[in-house]
Amino acid sequence: MSRAWKPWASLAAAGFPAWQVERLFLAGIVDVGRGRFRIPRRARIYFEEQFPERAAERPFGTLLSAPLPRVLWLGLPYTNLVRLAHSTAVGLADILAAASPETIPVIGVLPDDAPSMRGHEDIEGLVDLAAELDLRLGIIGGDHRATWSMLRTVKSALPGQAVQYVHVDAHHDLYGYRSDCPPDHINHASFLADLLQRGCIDRAVLIGRRDGDEPLRAALDDGLPIHCTATDEAWRPADWSDDAYTDLAVDLDVLDARLAPAVSSPIGEGWTLDALLHKLAKIMSEARIHSCSVVEAGGGSPATTKAALEVIELLGT
Numbered sequence: 001m002s003r004a005w006k007p008w009a010s011l012a013a014a015g016f017p018a019w020q021v022e023r024l025f026l027a028g029i030v031d032v033g034r035g036r037f038r039i040p041r042r043a044r045i046y047f048e049e050q051f052p053e054r055a056a057e058r059p060f061g062t063l064l065s066a067p068l069p070r071v072l073w074l075g076l077p078y079t080n081l082v083r084l085a086h087s088t089a090v091g092l093a094d095i096l097a098a099a100s101p102e103t104i105p106v107i108g109v110l111p112d113d114a115p116s117m118r119g120h121e122d123i124e125g126l127v128d129l130a131a132e133l134d135l136r137l138g139i140i141g142g143d144h145r146a147t148w149s150m151l152r153t154v155k156s157a158l159p160g161q162a163v164q165y166v167h168v169d170a171h172h173d174l175y176g177y178r179s180d181c182p183p184d185h186i187n188h189a190s191f192l193a194d195l196l197q198r199g200c201i202d203r204a205v206l207i208g209r210r211d212g213d214e215p216l217r218a219a220l221d222d223g224l225p226i227h228c229t230a231t232d233e234a235w236r237p238a239d240w241s242d243d244a245y246t247d248l249a250v251d252l253d254v255l256d257a258r259l260a261p262a263v264s265s266p267i268g269e270g271w272t273l274d275a276l277l278h279k280l281a282k283i284m285s286e287a288r289i290h291s292c293s294v295v296e297a298g299g300g301s302p303a304t305t306k307a308a309l310e311v312i313e314l315l316g317t
């Protein structure tokens with residue numbers, strides 16, 4: 001094969017079947033992509049191995065020739081191994097097993113149970129592709145570090161871009177915050193402090209929070225650009241920009257714990273699923289969402305899986 005990119009149409013016209021391209025791709029002999037983007041090989045291999053029925057519904061040939069869907073989903077099975085019974089990796093598997101290929105097109109699943117350099121390279125490529133093709137990129141977690149990985153890569157993929165983040169979550173996820181430096185340890189409860197302190201995001205909007213005020217108060221006192229919405233209606237802060245890149249993350253623990261019991265840190269008095277879907281529809285009608293993630297669904301809970309699927313389907317519209 002040549003080192004230069006070849007248009008798929010010319011290979012097909014020369015009698016080169018899609019399955020041969022797929023075998024060369026999976027063996028690491030050729031790259032397949034569009035523009036600067038390369039299909040993340042690790043994610044495709046793992047998806048085909050672990051979810052063969054799902055992968056068969058969107059065969060490799062369609063990645064070569066069919067129009068890409070409006071929203072592309074990547075599975076990211078980050079998990080906290082302390083609680084394997086409610087593992088978010090199993091939660092992702094439950095979601096993918098029940099997902100409709102028509103409404104939830106999955107490009108692959110990265111075989112990572114924690115953030116990695118290679119994973120971030122793959123995500124950065126997808127952020128780049130989504131911007132180039134005007135698609136929305138979605139990540140299905142996995143725990144909330146999935147959002148961290150997405151937002152750690154946006155400014156390197158899109159230099160100079162201002163980034164806004166809408167955090168729909170029962171928690172502020174600023175645990176471990178201290179004024180002098182980012183947290184030592186990134187986990188699902190501390191990642192937002194890291195993103196803000198490193199300048200990966202320029203504005204964060206917290207919606208649905210009902211955990212304690214500390215250390216949120218300390219972060220606000222230090223001037224971190226966090227906006228906490230007190231009411232459902234006026235969710236956009238005064239300095240909201242319609243030109244900035246905007247990421248939206250939904251932590252399923254924003255729901256009442258009786259409706260989505262398989263989350264790692266449930267808090268009572270949460271939202272109904274209808275209230276969450278209504279809120280997300282309102283946000284999407286009032287802001288352009290460039291990327292999104294749905295996180296913290298654990299395994300073995302049909303109610304949690306169902307809630308995740310409804311949120312994912314809505315974010316895919």
Ligand SMILES: [Mn+2]
Pocket residue numbers: 144169171173188251296
């Ligand atoms: Mn969270």
